Each structure stands twice: as structure tokens, then as C-alpha cells.
Amino acid sequence: MAYGDTQEVVIAEMAAGAQPGIDRLGALGLLKFYDLEAQLTYDNFFNVPIAPAIPQVSVTELxxxxxxxxxxxxxxxxxxxxxxxxxxxxxxxxxxxxxTDYATMAEARRIATYDKFDGIAKIEGLAFDITSGVVTRKVLQFGSDSGIQRYISITTDALSGSTPLVNGTRYYFAVTSYAFNADPNAVPNNLENTLAHITVVPQGQLPGNRIYTETSAGAEADQASGTANGAFEWWVVDPTRTSGHEYEVFFDLQHYYLDVDGHWKHTNYPDRVGKRGVTDQSAAYLTGALVTSTTVGTANLTLTVEGIEDSPDYNYADGVLIKLPPTVGINSVEEHSSRGGLLTEIDYANNTIFVGDSSRSAYGGFQGGGETIVINITMPTLPLTLWFKIYDDGWAESDPAYAGYAALGGGLVDGEGTLTVSEIGYSFRTQNHWNIKDVTADEVVVEDQTVIGGIDFYTGETHYDLDGPTFDGLQGALTAGSYETPINYYSISLESPTGLTTLSTSAGATSTRLRIINYTYFSGTISSWAYDNFGFGTTVIEELQQDYELRFTGVWAQRTLADGRTYHYIESGGQMATLFAGSSAAAVAAHPDNPTPGVDNDFLVRIPFEVWNVDDPDNEYQVNFMFRDREQLATSDPMYAWNIANRMYAVIVNSPYDEATVIPGNANPLSDFATWVLVFYGTDAHLGDVVSIVYANPIQLGIDTWTFTAPAAQSYNAELAKQDIQDELNVFPNPYYGVNSQEINKYQRFVTFSHLPTTATKNKINIVFRTHFPDICG
Known part of the structure; x- marks a missing residue:
């Protein structure tokens, strides 16, 4: 040190030892351990970390x-x-x-650990070993990635070899929580509560009480509405708390913003941060949130298009025009609409953004509500008020056949209004939730749940079913389901009566297998929807979640064409399907079944299978089908009506089958029902084969619900209570010979009465004392 330098020296006074079994060397080792703990305290500026809050435990004695x-x-x-x-x-x-009710942690027997599923499991750390007198590394917490659980049913005595619990006997338990510090230098690296002793006495039903269920009883809820592929299961946690009420599992969405305190919060208004404008002229409107951006000095204004699904005339919206105050600079715009890729125009002179257009297209890009527009702007002064206009697509007015719908909406009506955003957060998100409502009491008892099938739908974190909240003595879990709209088939299977057919779902031309794959096999495709790949078809989820069967009923035949080539065709069975494209226009024009030879037109060809909609087993119906012959040329020999050995791009059209109607391969009312694209790489099938194609049914908000009825509530009857007391009143120990195993000293003498009523006007207990004197005189 140089002259004038100063140094701060911190001194800690510590003592160790004075414990049974610790000698002078052991005391020195313990002192070093305390020094490590003191260092952590100093590093935290004497802010001593503590364990998590002690769990608040409720007890039920059964x-x-x-x-x-x-x-x-x-x-x-x-x-x-x-x-x-x-x-x-x-x-x-x-x-x-x-x-005992005064036992220490050293005497406690750990019977369960419920820890987070995060890969940490057992926690090792430094601890003082009193036997060796040294600080050593050992397992301090015995987690197993079991998942969090907040209740336990205990039926055995862990201190007596796991024998069954005895009614009337006192048992002692404690529940603690613990925290972990991942810093390898932290000493200690885990903190656990002190023991809060709980005294319990198992006993049968109290006099006059009747319980109508038992722990873990439960069932799968009934799907009351909707067609989603999902399942909800419930079970009993506490049989004394069940209500007998009817419950409904329903789904909703909630908008959130990440506030400056780092917590996700509901917006100030129902489902929004911005306030809906008061001059709106239709069901459609905007909501929004302003969130900070990674670019300093800018913010992201996230606007959500709402209410389109409430349009009285079923119209969509073609575009959204937004005007910002002149003091706000526009940097960029990103839209996420139902159709995607809409034209976005920024008019910097007037400070407006136009996403989409006002063309009255009758098929607007904003269709279901919930679409978002993200605008990166210069950091504004709050509150920020913007003007918007949502343009009606005019569907109901586009065709006289829709006049009835047009009348419902009063003609073309655009949504116009203002939106005020008064707060800024760090981020914005919208989540779908499942909730549980007590229908009988008209009260939501569980809300904002995001775990489906043990996985958080948004974070991907693993949770077990027992991790969820309890309610009215029950617990439940959405064990299956998804909100995601399907982009491919969910499953495909074959039933082959002859056993001669092999189904494959891999790519590659084959003449020895029935090979059917999704269109997303090809790079650049986002789904197997006909709409996304050919520009026609439906985007309505109710249409896209239907299931189908391909029934091979066609009988092949062959003939020689005028040019000497061999043509294989279906002479009976199967169904008519539209050939809307080929490997080239020339191939289509030269096709043997083309009714106008030499012309590249869409026309009907008989194919070897029938296509059936089997979504409702009680109402199956045959549907239309169309395809593109991807590989065969105008000169192919042999030539097949349906190429059995290479690519065929097929489209299921979910409209009732009409063998005489050509389905155009472009946007048309007839092709509006086109749903899915299937790629056939090989069609080596046999008569009687049936291929089942299942498309997942996502959970739809406001449509899908599950219901269940809880076991009956615990009841009480005064007359039964009188009889129960006579029959089942219990005392422990009985007889009492002056010794009770639960007495801690000679001055503590007691017996325990159980199965008494909760309340009584008068209790009279007769105790008979019998004193035995030994005959010492012979």
C-alpha cells in the first residue's frame, strides 16, 4: 500500500462446538463451515436469504x-x-x-418429496458431518423431478414398518417447502422451512355424517359440445369437501402485457389494453398494446382485429386502415392475418398504414378475428390515440343468393373508430385457457390454465396432472387436446381384408405399396390445405377437421389406344373425379378420357376408390375428389387413368358426391369446399381395402365444453348421529392400565375419545375405575 491508502477490514466473530459428539477438531471443521455461510451473508450485503413461505396445511381425518x-x-x-x-x-x-409433536428434523422421517420437473432432482451440497467432524458433500434434498403436488393421502405409518394407520391414534406430520440456489459456491445451496408440527387422529365418519365417495375416485368428463379431440379427467382429493354440483370445462382467451415490473398482467379493459373507440359502426373493432422494442427509442404497437366473427351478415374484412398522430414515426409493419401476405401500404405523408385493401372482394383476408398487426413506431407520448377503419368485404352483397344475409347486416358497413393506448409494457401475448365453472353455483372455480397433457401449451414445460389447482375437494386435468389448427392428417391407417396391401407414409415412387403422404413433405409448403397450395378451397376449421375413408371398389381393365399404347382404366366401381392438371397442358389435352381432345380443360376420370366423409358415423356421405397427374406424359405407355406407380396430387372436396359435376381447379363456388391435399406415391391396392384418414379436431373457444358431476356432498343427520354414537364411540387405549404409549411422562395421564359428534348439547361419559389389589397374604 502507498502512503495515504486505506483498506476496509471486515471482522466476523464466530463460535462452534459445544454440541454432544463434537470434539476439538470437529469444532474446528464446524467453524470453517460457518465461515462459508457467513461469507454468503456478507456477499449479499447482510441480506440473509430465507426459505419459502411455510405451506398452509389443511387436515382431513378419515x-x-x-x-x-x-x-x-x-x-x-x-x-x-x-x-x-x-x-x-x-x-x-x-x-x-x-x-412426537416436538420432534426435531433429525428425528423426522421423510415420506414424500414433490419437486419441480426441471432436471435438478436430488440436490447435493456441503454439510457438516458430526461423526467425522468434517465438512462433506452429501445429498441434502431428495427430489426426483416428480412434479409439484400439493396434497397427500396417507394410509400407513412410516415409523412402524408401513403398517396401516389405526383409528383413534395420534400421528404427527409436517409439510415444508425448500428453495435451491444453483450457484456452485453458495453455502448453503438450499433453504428449507422449520417443522410446523401437525397432530392428526384418523377416525371413521363422525356420528351422523355420511361421505359418499373416497380419495382418488374419479372419471373422465363427458364432452358436452363441440368435436375437439381431447379429454378431461377429474378425481377426488378430499371426499369431505365434494359438492355434488355440476361442473363445466370451458375455454377462453386472454390478452396480456408484460409490465415494467416483469410480471404478465391482464390488460386494463376486458381482453385489451387499449379502449375500444366509441364511434364504431359495425361489430369489428381494434384492440391494442404498446410494448417496448429491442431497438432503443422505438416501441411495437400490436393491434388485434376483433369482432369479425360477430358480423351479422357473415362478411369478412378486406383491409384495415390506421392513421397515427403526426408526431409518431412509422418504421415498419408486420401483419398476421387469416390469409397472410396481404399488401401493406405506408403513406408517410399522411402517417397511415393500410393492411389489405377496400376492394369488396367477398373473401377478405381478415376472417376469424384475433389477427394482429404489429407496427414499430418511434416512442410516443402517452396516451396514444389512433383512428382506424375496417373495410367490409361485401360477401353478402356479392351474390343475389345471399340477399337474406345482406339484410341482416344492413348492407356494406365498415367498422370505424378510435383506439386509445394509455400504458406501455415489455411484451404482448394472447393465450387460450381452460377453466372450470361450478354450473350449479354459477361460479368459476379454476381459471387461466395452460397445461394440456402434462405440457404447458405455451412454455413447453412439463407438468404432471397432480400439479394443477384443487377445487371443492376435487382436482382435474385436460389430459389431451390442442388449440392448433391441423396442417396435416393426424393419422392414417389401412384395413386390408386380403392382407395383400401394405400402407406406407414415406416418400418415393413405388409400384408395390399403397403410399400416401402429406403435402408438407415438399419444402416451402406451410400446410396440406388445398387453399395454401392451389389457391382454392376452404380455411374454415369445421370443414378441415372432418375425417375420411378411401374405399377401393374399382375394377381395372385395359384397352389399346389408336396410337398403339395401352391404357389402363376403371371399368366399374370407384368414382368419378376431376383431373384439373397434369404434368403439362399437352398431357391433359392428349388424355384418353378428355371429352374435348386436344384442349387443356378440366374433365372427369373414373378412379379406383370412393371417397367418403365419415366424421359422423351415423351420417356418412360420399364426397367429390379432384387430382393432378404429376408424372404421366402425353406419350406415356402404358398409360393409367390413375397412376399406380408415381405421384398423384389429390384434393378432397367436402361436398356431396356428384358423378357428373366437374370441380374447377381454380377459385370457384364448387371448389370452395376443397380441403386437403394428399400425395399418392404409389397405389398398389386391392379390392376391399379401406384407408382411414383422420384430421385432428382442435379445441375451439366458445364451442367445445366438457361436463361432469361431482360426488354428493357430505351430509349430516341428527338421528343417525345418536345411533352412531352408541355403536361406534371409541376410546384409546381401552382398557387403560395406567399407561398410554403416547404419554411423555408419569404426570401426563390421558385417554383419547374418538368418533364424537362435532357438536352436542350434552355429553355424559361413564368411566368405571377398577382397582386391583394383589393378595399379598396368600
Whole structure:
């Protein structure tokens, strides 16, 4: 040090030892361990980290069973599981059985650990070993990535060799929470609550009470509406809390913004941050949020198009015109509409953005509501008010046949109004949620759930079914389902009565297999929708979730063409399908079945299978079909009506089959029902074969629901109570010989009465004392 330099020296006073079993060397090792802990305290500027909040445990005493439940106080659960302090974050729960109501942690028997599924599992750390007198590394927490659970049913005594619990006997338990610090230098690296002793006495039903279910009883809920592929299961956590009510699982969406405090929050208004303009002229409107951008000095204005699905005349919207204040600069625009790729024009002179157009196309790009427009702007002064206009696409007015719909909407009506955004957050998101409503009580009891099939739909984190909230003595989980619109078939299978056909879903030409794949095999494709790939067809989810069968009923024959080539065709069975394209215009013009030879027109060809819509087994119907012969040339020999050995691009048209109607291969009312594209790389099939093609049915908000009825609520009857007391009143121990195994000293003498009523006007207990004197005189 140079003259005038100063140095701060921090001194800590510590002591160790004075514990049974610790000698002088052991005390020195313990002192070094305390020094490590003191260093962590100093590094945190004497802000000493603490364990998460102690779980608030509710106790239910049943017949030879105990239920400990710490899920009921959801605010307390949130306080515990959101613990994040000086590097220590909540990791899990431990459940202990104790020998007495004053037992220490050293005497406790851990019977369960419920920890987060995050790959941490067992936690090793430094601890002082009293036997060796040294600091050593050992397992301190015994997690297993089990997933979080907030209740436990206990039926055995872990301190007595897992024998069944005995009614009337006192047992002692504790539930703790613990946190983990991933810093390898942290000492300690985990913090756990002290024991909060819980005394419980298992017993049968209280006098007069009747319980109508048992722990873990449950079932799968019934799908009450909609067609989504999904499942909801429920089960009993606490049989004394069930209600007997009817419950409904329903789905909604919620908009969020990430506030400056780092927490996701609901917007200030229902489903929005911005306030809906008061001058709107139709069902359509905008909502929005302003969020910070990664580019300094700018922000992203995310606008959501709402209400289109409520249009009374079923019209869509062609475009959205937005005008910002002149003090706000426009940097870029990104749109996410139903059709995508809409023309976006920025008029910097007037400070407007036009996404789409006002063409009255009758098939607008904003179709279902929920589409977003993201505008990167210079950081504005709040509140920010913008003007917008949403242009009606005029579908109901485009055809006299739709006059009835046009009348419902009052003609062409554009949505016009203002939007005010008054706050700024860090990000913006919209989530679909599942919720549970007590229909009987008209109360939502569980809300904003995002876990489906054990996976958080948005974060991808793994959760087990027991991780969810409990309600009215029950717990439930959405065990299957998805919100995502299908882009390919979900499954494909073959039933071959002859056993001669092999189904394959890999690419590559073949003449020995029936090979059918999705169109997304090809790069650059975003789905197997006909609309996305050929520019015609439907985007309506109700149409795209239908299931189909290909039934091979066609009988092949052959004939010699005028030019000497051999032509294989279907002489009977199968169905007529539209050939709308070939390998070239010349190939189509020269096709043997072309009714106008030499002309490249769409025409009908008989194919070897029938296509059936089987979505409703009670109402199956045959549908239309169209295809492109991708490989065969005008000179191919042999020539096939349906190429059995190479690519055929086929389109299912979900309209009732008409063997005489050509379905045009372009935008047309007849081709509006086109749904999916299938790629046939080989069609080596046999009579009687049936191919089943299933398309996933996503969960649709406001449409799909599941319902279930909870087991009946616990009841009480005064007359039954009187009889129960006479029959089942219990005392432990009985007889009492002056000793009770639960007495801790000679001055504590007691017996325990169980199966008493919760309340009584008068209890009279007769106790008979019998004193035995030994005959010492012979």
C-alpha cells in the first residue's frame, strides 16, 4: 500500500462446538463451515436469504386415512412457489412423519418429496458431518423431478414398518417447502422451512355424517359440445369437501402485457389494453398494446382485429386502415392475418398504414378475428390515440343468393373508430385457457390454465396432472387436446381384408405399396390445405377437421389406344373425379378420357376408390375428389387413368358426391369446399381395402365444453348421529392400565375419545375405575 491508502477490514466473530459428539477438531471443521455461510451473508450485503413461505396445511381425518392438503389457499401457494430471493428459488415440498409433536428434523422421517420437473432432482451440497467432524458433500434434498403436488393421502405409518394407520391414534406430520440456489459456491445451496408440527387422529365418519365417495375416485368428463379431440379427467382429493354440483370445462382467451415490473398482467379493459373507440359502426373493432422494442427509442404497437366473427351478415374484412398522430414515426409493419401476405401500404405523408385493401372482394383476408398487426413506431407520448377503419368485404352483397344475409347486416358497413393506448409494457401475448365453472353455483372455480397433457401449451414445460389447482375437494386435468389448427392428417391407417396391401407414409415412387403422404413433405409448403397450395378451397376449421375413408371398389381393365399404347382404366366401381392438371397442358389435352381432345380443360376420370366423409358415423356421405397427374406424359405407355406407380396430387372436396359435376381447379363456388391435399406415391391396392384418414379436431373457444358431476356432498343427520354414537364411540387405549404409549411422562395421564359428534348439547361419559389389589397374604 502507498502512503495515504486505506483498506476496509471486515471482522466476523464466530463460535462452534459445544454440541454432544463434537470434539476439538470437529469444532474446528464446524467453524470453517460457518465461515462459508457467513461469507454468503456478507456477499449479499447482510441480506440473509430465507426459505419459502411455510405451506398452509389443511387436515382431513378419515377412516384409517389422513389427507394433508396445502393447495386451498391459492394466495399462500403463490407466495411459496414464487419465492425468488438472492439466487434461491422455490424447488419443491417435503412431507415428514414425526414421532412426537416436538420432534426435531433429525428425528423426522421423510415420506414424500414433490419437486419441480426441471432436471435438478436430488440436490447435493456441503454439510457438516458430526461423526467425522468434517465438512462433506452429501445429498441434502431428495427430489426426483416428480412434479409439484400439493396434497397427500396417507394410509400407513412410516415409523412402524408401513403398517396401516389405526383409528383413534395420534400421528404427527409436517409439510415444508425448500428453495435451491444453483450457484456452485453458495453455502448453503438450499433453504428449507422449520417443522410446523401437525397432530392428526384418523377416525371413521363422525356420528351422523355420511361421505359418499373416497380419495382418488374419479372419471373422465363427458364432452358436452363441440368435436375437439381431447379429454378431461377429474378425481377426488378430499371426499369431505365434494359438492355434488355440476361442473363445466370451458375455454377462453386472454390478452396480456408484460409490465415494467416483469410480471404478465391482464390488460386494463376486458381482453385489451387499449379502449375500444366509441364511434364504431359495425361489430369489428381494434384492440391494442404498446410494448417496448429491442431497438432503443422505438416501441411495437400490436393491434388485434376483433369482432369479425360477430358480423351479422357473415362478411369478412378486406383491409384495415390506421392513421397515427403526426408526431409518431412509422418504421415498419408486420401483419398476421387469416390469409397472410396481404399488401401493406405506408403513406408517410399522411402517417397511415393500410393492411389489405377496400376492394369488396367477398373473401377478405381478415376472417376469424384475433389477427394482429404489429407496427414499430418511434416512442410516443402517452396516451396514444389512433383512428382506424375496417373495410367490409361485401360477401353478402356479392351474390343475389345471399340477399337474406345482406339484410341482416344492413348492407356494406365498415367498422370505424378510435383506439386509445394509455400504458406501455415489455411484451404482448394472447393465450387460450381452460377453466372450470361450478354450473350449479354459477361460479368459476379454476381459471387461466395452460397445461394440456402434462405440457404447458405455451412454455413447453412439463407438468404432471397432480400439479394443477384443487377445487371443492376435487382436482382435474385436460389430459389431451390442442388449440392448433391441423396442417396435416393426424393419422392414417389401412384395413386390408386380403392382407395383400401394405400402407406406407414415406416418400418415393413405388409400384408395390399403397403410399400416401402429406403435402408438407415438399419444402416451402406451410400446410396440406388445398387453399395454401392451389389457391382454392376452404380455411374454415369445421370443414378441415372432418375425417375420411378411401374405399377401393374399382375394377381395372385395359384397352389399346389408336396410337398403339395401352391404357389402363376403371371399368366399374370407384368414382368419378376431376383431373384439373397434369404434368403439362399437352398431357391433359392428349388424355384418353378428355371429352374435348386436344384442349387443356378440366374433365372427369373414373378412379379406383370412393371417397367418403365419415366424421359422423351415423351420417356418412360420399364426397367429390379432384387430382393432378404429376408424372404421366402425353406419350406415356402404358398409360393409367390413375397412376399406380408415381405421384398423384389429390384434393378432397367436402361436398356431396356428384358423378357428373366437374370441380374447377381454380377459385370457384364448387371448389370452395376443397380441403386437403394428399400425395399418392404409389397405389398398389386391392379390392376391399379401406384407408382411414383422420384430421385432428382442435379445441375451439366458445364451442367445445366438457361436463361432469361431482360426488354428493357430505351430509349430516341428527338421528343417525345418536345411533352412531352408541355403536361406534371409541376410546384409546381401552382398557387403560395406567399407561398410554403416547404419554411423555408419569404426570401426563390421558385417554383419547374418538368418533364424537362435532357438536352436542350434552355429553355424559361413564368411566368405571377398577382397582386391583394383589393378595399379598396368600
Amino acid at each position: 377412516d384409517r386415512e389422513i389427507v394433508l392438503d396445502w393447495s386451498l389457499d391459492r394466495d399462500a401457494v403463490e407466495a411459496t412457489e414464487s419465492h425468488d430471493q438472492f439466487g434461491f428459488t422455490f424447488q419443491g415440498y417435503n412431507v415428514y412423519q414425526l414421532p
